[in-house]
Amino acid sequence: MYDGGKRHKNGSHHLIRANLHRMRASGVLPSWYADLQHKLVPSSQPRAYRIVCIGATAAAFIMGIFIGLMIPLYLLPPTAVAASPLLSERPLNLSSSTVPPTLDRPASFDTVSFVQQPQQQQQQQPLLPMPSSSTxxxxxxxxxxxxxxxxxxxxxxxxxxxxSAAEWRRYVRQGRVVKMEEGCGRMQNRLVTFDNGSTSCCRYRQNVDQIxxxxxxxxxxxxxxxxxxxxxxTLSRAKPQSRQWSSVKAQVSLAQWVTEDKAVVMTKFxxxxxxxxxxxxxxxxxxxxxxxxxxxxxxxxxxxxxxxxxxxxxxxxxxxxxxxxxxxxxxxxxxxxxxxxxxxxxxxxxxxxxxxxxxxxxxxxxxxxxxxxxxxxxxxxxxxxxxxxxxxxxxxxxxxxxxxxxxxxxxxxxxxxxxxxxxxxxxxxxxxxxxxxxxxxxxxxxxxxxxxxxxxx
Structure with missing residues (x-):
């Protein structure tokens, strides 16, 4: 009795849809009304079919996540995985308590940015034997x-x-700067070349404490x-308008040294x-x-x-x-x-x-x-x-x-x-x-x- 009622109900739905289609085609009903009625009539798709579709979609989503995780872990080389910023580690730079830890590769031991790093020097130095206190x-x-x-x-x-310090100080006061380029570590530091070919690491800091x-x-x-x-x-002041710094006026501007009269530190390179x-x-x-x-x-x-x-x-x-x-x-x-x-x-x-x-x-x-x-x-x-x-x-x-x-x-x-x-x-x-x-x-x-x-x- 229930199955027959269900078949009767589905048959009624098909009949209603056919009638609405004919009435819309003949112009008796506006198209928007017929469409509304068509949407309000329940779908004839069996419930089991819809459940199968939902389950297949969920399974495909889970499989996609699984494949996306497994490929990097098992198929890519270890160096590619280690390059991820979430998986690598670097030593903490203690020069600022407010800056988060920077990360470094365990096999790379940087000391100063302009220090040479020949191949034989990058290897770890072996520990020397610790002598006894009775030696x-x-x-x-x-x-x-x-x-x-x-x-x-x-x-x-x-x-x-x-x-040596006095001689360097005299030259920094008198020498003309002919070249200015990035180097010497931090972003706003510059490697300065004087007209006699000598070079200096010029340190600019917003924070006067560091100077x-x-x-x-x-x-x-x-x-x-x-x-x-x-x-x-020694100390110096980078004044783009002065004779000493005029040749690198554009480079001083690019360095974003916002205060020209601020003291900078000039260290012999x-x-x-x-x-x-x-x-x-x-x-x-x-x-x-x-x-x-x-x-x-x-x-x-x-x-x-x-x-x-x-x-x-x-x-x-x-x-x-x-x-x-x-x-x-x-x-x-x-x-x-x-x-x-x-x-x-x-x-x-x-x-x-x-x-x-x-x-x-x-x-x-x-x-x-x-x-x-x-x-x-x-x-x-x-x-x-x-x-x-x-x-x-x-x-x-x-x-x-x-x-x-x-x-x-x-x-x-x-x-x-x-x-x-x-x-x-x-x-x-x-x-x-x-x-x-x-x-x-x-x-x-x-x-x-x-x-x-x-x-x-």
Whole structure:
């Protein structure tokens, strides 16, 4: 009875549709009315047929998603999958606490953008064997318990002195800029060529803190501590209308240096630089570079480089620079091979072996603001070192006794770049206070090391 009623109902629907079609064709009904009636009449398609269509559509959708995921995972080469920004990892750039982590390929260890990357230098440097604390101290390497000997000092690269800095400063003030191109790292930095062919890395920053960190870091390292590892650096102003910059007026505009009278940092560009690696003594978590750990350089141990690293540890602790060894240590949480990578913002002169302490803009200001987060890294490195250059230790002892580092920095500013005294603020007093505290901490480490080893020398 039910099936017959259903067949009767379907037959009625066909009859109604046929009648509506004939009436519309004869003009009795408007076409829009007939169409409306046609839509209101239920479809004669069986319900089972519609269910099958819906199920087939859903199955095709699910199959498409499955195929789209499986093809990249199983058919494409691993390098293509690794190139995905969601799957790759790079070390965090600690120079800015507000910038999200940048990503880096685990096999690519960039140190400074303009450092040469020859094939043999891209491979990881093997760890040197860690000497035992019972190893006897070589008297030809260590003097008075904790100082590098005169023999080591004579083997050190000469580096840059105050005369080199003064000569560079004079030329930057007088030389004409004939070429300006991208380079030297960040987007608004420019590689500048002067009319005598010499080149400079010109650093422009919107943030005056970074200009202060770079120039006052140079004054501290070069003039106060006497370190030869800082490339000659001075201040300048890029004025497109001046004779000095007129040849590159268009390039200055393209660089988007919005304020022409703003101070920029001009650092002498050095060619033939190679990546510099962290010494084996300072790579493991139980890092330690004490007198008993220093071995004879008859093997592959480069004692002259170790002596430069002892200066770097002191300098980076004073300035709270996060962009070198701290960068590698922090990024261990993402890349367990980071300590085998080149140190960030550190390079080695291919000819002389001089280590260059580059890009010090995060020190003295930005680094001091982040001490709560990174001080345990700084302390870990400083506490690991108990061998020093005598001249560096003497400078620390003198600064600790006289507590005049702020006065010395202001004097260096006035003597080196007097025309910028009214343009660039000097180092704030609160930062001078922190610097004095860090000088006291380095002094404490030197005295502690002397008490441990000087009596047994």
């Amino acid at each position: 006897p101290v070589n008297s030809s390497l260590i003097s008075d318990g904790v100082y590098w000997s005169d023999q080591v000092e004579r083997a050190l690269p000469r580096g840059y002195d105050s005369g 202060q960190g770079e120039i006052f870091g140079f004054y501290l390292g070069r003039y106060i501590l006497g370190l030869p590892n800082l490339t000659p650096t 050095v060619k033939n630089l190679l990546p510099a690696f962290i010494p084996s003594f300072l790579r493991p978590s139980d890092r330690r570079l004490h007198p008993p750990d220093v071995q004879d350089s008859g093997s592959d141990l480069d004692v002259s480089e170790l002596a430069q690293w002892s200066d770097l540890v002191v300098f980076d602790y004073l300035t709270a620079n996060m962009d070198r060894m701290i960068n590698n240590m922090y990024n261990l949480q993402w890349n367990p091979t980071m300590m085998d990578a080149p140190a960030h913002n550190l390079a080695k002169d291919q000819g002389s072996g001089l280590l260059l302490f580059l890009d010090n803009e995060s020190g003295l200001l930005h680094g001091y603001r982040l001490l709560d987060k990174y001080e345990h890294y700084h302390k870990s490195i400083l506490n690991a070192v108990c061998v020093f250059r005598r001249s560096t230790a003497d400078a620390i002892k003198r600064l600790y006794k006289q507590k005049n580092v702020g006065e010395l920095l202001r004097s260096a500013f006035k003597q080196s770049d007097p025309e910028f005294v009214d343009i660039l603020p000097t180092l704030p007093e609160k930062n001078v206070k922190i610097l004095n505290q860090r000088i006291a901490r380095v002094h404490e480490q030197i005295v502690r090391c002397e008490s441990m080893y000087k009596s047994t020398a």
